[in-house]
Amino acid sequence: MMGRFFSLGRLLALLKKEVIQMRRDRITFAMMLGIPLIQLMLFGFAINSDPKGLPAALVAPTEDRFTRAIVSALELTGYYRFDYPHASAAEAEALITRGEVSFVVTIPSDFGRRVMRGDKPQILIEADATDPSVASGAISTLGTVAAEALLRETGAEAQAVEAAAAQMQVVVHRRYNPEGITQYNIVPGLLGVILQMTMVMMTAMALTREVERGTMENLLSMPATPVEIMLGKVLPYLGVGAVQVAVVLTASKLIFSVPFMGAMWLLLLGVFIFVSSLVILGYLISTASRTQMQAMQLTFFFFLPSLLLSGFMFPYRGMPGWAQALGEIFPLTHFLRLIRAVMLKGADYAGVAQPMAALTLFVILYAVLALLRFRRTLD
């Protein structure tokens, strides 16, 4: 029965062997299950794209009620934490240079006088903008906060409200994540990143390990076809991927309370196609490298750009056009769109048809390339 190109018996023999080997390699096996959980905990809690409570120094030679009003208003935003409330200008300069504070707030000695005179009072806020994302949130709230505080203090609040009402009103809805919780964005993305890392690397090692240990020569001298060998290598890792997915999804629900808006079956279908593309990509890398070391290097060569350009770490739409185009070649990019749409936005099938199609295309493309690259001889 179709023994020439594909035989279930041969595939089962290959699968059984692979599973036994996987089970005996305790450390790798533990890593495949331990890494996702550890990474999820670590990054899920650690990464914050809207940092608060940043250290600040205050340079205020005269401490009058206006100064106090401004300072308490800034502290109330949650972005500033005045670790050095009585710094001199020189001290503050040293602190920000050393990176011990992210902000230096300077309120000049004539500040109170100018407020009273109705002159244009000025305060200076210096931000350490070496990392723009640290400074951005804190600075953006600044103007209105300081102005309001001052108005309150001078008793001009009532007039201000009137003036504001007369102006145009802008209504902002932060949809899908109204509180701006970073984890809602990071945790589903982490599922993609974790899967990509473990799945591609594990399968990339699979074939090169046979070559390195000398078992490849034997395998090739026996009647197993390329399709059988590929499936035999790839399917067990699909199983490992399924376990990782279960672990991460359960944890994101129970520990991070990430909303789960869309249909489960749609999410799982997307994950399945994504993982398939990853294991076959790993196998493709495996056919292109001679040693496990090379396979590892190739994996990382692929891993880093896909991490940076996929929209996991930095906003996809914020990248220049060519970088967005480059980002399209990574399965992770499409998977992130898919999982964020399904989990956070509750998208239906039509809503994710495009990333779903892209991922399917990757599966087919990688599989064809891998089968073409696979050599049945030792040439």
Add this chain to the structure above:
Amino acid sequence: MTEAAAIEVHDLVKRFGGRAVVDHVSLTVATGEIAGFLGPNGSGKTTTIRLMCGLLTPDEGAGRVLGHDIRTEGNAIKREVGYMTQRFSFYEDLTIAENLAFVAGLYRLPQSAVADTLADLGLTSRKGQLAGSLSGGWKQRLALAACIMHKPRLLMLDEPTAGVDPKARRDFWDEIHLRAAEGLTVLVSTHYMDEAERCHRINYISYGRLVAQGTVAEVVRDAGLTTVVLEGKGVSRAAESLRGQPGVEQIAPFGNTLHVVGKDGAALRASARKVADDTGVRLSEAETSLEDVFIQLMGEAKDNME
């Protein structure tokens, strides 16, 4: 030869990086024969074997193995040939039984074949042992078991006894002869001379070229070498004075004796006689051994290359 030859290849050439590792090798092995494939390390034995079992594609030349074309019918060859690699190439993290079950699955044999093979080769008591923990002799037994389990018509063994103790080697060869008597054709590569002498015919390859073939007696006779033995207390002094003398091509000490070999018998005898008289050692004629022939062939092949 009434039956078709099991192996019949001609003018095989395989180049790696421009260098011909196998250089116009032609080989015929009759069905039921144990053919020895000899040559020094790096002479192209392994590459030739891989060419014949479809693991490599020849750059030139053609031929048939068990009636299948080596260029186009690699799959058919793989099904009917048992190939034992030089390096142990089964899974060290699998037990003996698991390795055999894997092989049985790939050849689509019933799982009863595993038990039969285990019993047949005396591996049953160790079947649960991991292959990686086996000694050289047992690893080799496992490898042999795995490549005869599917009842191939031809066995290709690439230096099967490297790193195996003498007792295990003898058992191994007894096994091979037993199978050959049942009609199995065997091609075995080795560089042990005692093993070469257990083959029906030998083929000697050096620097990618086939330089001698025939039965052991034929190869020794065709080499046309004369060997004399010097024996006595002064052999080490005799060895020094023999160096460079006319007719002397090889000088090999064996304990208290000295084997002196050369192509020109008359010149060799004259030189040896003179040195024997000078140093007071005993001189006698001896049979040329296969080893002497091989060392001679190696030297000549090298000269041809340079």
